[in-house]
Amino acid sequence: MLERRVKPLAESVQSKFVEQCDLGQDDQIEATFGKLAKVWDNVDFVIHAVAFAAKEDLEGHFVDTSRKGFALALDVSAYTLTAVAKAALPFMKDGGSITTLTYYGAEKVVPNYNVMGVAKAALEASVRYLAADLGQKNIRVNAISAGPVRTLAAMGISGFRDMLKHVADKTPLRRNVQADEVGKTSLYLTSDLSSGVTGEVIHVDCGYSIIGM
Numbered sequence: 001m002l003e004r005r006v007k008p009l010a011e012s013v014q015s016k017f018v019e020q021c022d023l024g025q026d027d028q029i030e031a032t033f034g035k036l037a038k039v040w041d042n043v044d045f046v047i048h049a050v051a052f053a054a055k056e057d058l059e060g061h062f063v064d065t066s067r068k069g070f071a072l073a074l075d076v077s078a079y080t081l082t083a084v085a086k087a088a089l090p091f092m093k094d095g096g097s098i099t100t101l102t103y104y105g106a107e108k109v110v111p112n113y114n115v116m117g118v119a120k121a122a123l124e125a126s127v128r129y130l131a132a133d134l135g136q137k138n139i140r141v142n143a144i145s146a147g148p149v150r151t152l153a154a155m156g157i158s159g160f161r162d163m164l165k166h167v168a169d170k171t172p173l174r175r176n177v178q179a180d181e182v183g184k185t186s187l188y189l190t191s192d193l194s195s196g197v198t199g200e201v202i203h204v205d206c207g208y209s210i211i212g213m
């Protein structure tokens, strides 16, 4: 299903390189970057837009999260950033930019977001540690904290529609953020426009995160 959307996107930038890769499997990451080495010798930027948790862990009470569910969410949604950064490193010889996607549920309690909030908190901390590690290689690492956007992953969160309505009613801009607004910030983070920015979590949420009451 994803391939149907990703292939035309790749073609639009004259690329034939589209690979399926389960980032939960080190051998698949290695194989994918091995194939990449045959077509590209340099990578300027990486966008990490990956998250997963079991459906039962995105509803009800956080206290009920199982050990297995916790490990899965943290592995796929947080550790994979470090795994991909490590694999991309040999290709980023002239420096570059790594950007990931996070959410406000890392900072504050959001109903039903549960274990994903804990995973995003680990992801945001990983951004800072990776930024410190890779800065000397002129590789910048940042996160975009996006407001809720109707996507496949988001629809798996119980009560997501209510969340959209709540945010639209309460944000300073009185609306939900659009996917292309998140895209525009990732363009900023991957380009030289943000050459002095690393280790940051930038909110692209129509201002929702500044509201206290």
Ligand SMILES: NC(=O)c1ccc[n+]([C@@H]2O[C@H](COP(=O)([O-])OP(=O)(O)OC[C@H]3O[C@@H](n4cnc5c(N)ncnc54)[C@H](O)[C@@H]3O)[C@@H](O)[C@H]2O)c1
Residues within 6 Å of the ligand: 002, 021, 022, 023, 024, 048, 049, 050, 051, 052, 076, 101, 102, 103, 145, 146, 147, 148, 149, 150, 151, 152, 153, 154
């Ligand atoms: N949609 C929102 O409201 C919202 C808000 C803030 C942050 N985010 C974050 O944006 C990122 C992208 O999510 P989205 O909302 O665009 O949904 P999406 O469903 O389009 O993207 C999630 C992606 O994760 C991939 N994925 C899951 N497990 C994987 C694995 N083991 N290996 C490789 N890829 C795997 C899926 O294939 C999918 O492409 C996620 O990190 C998500 O948490 C989304």
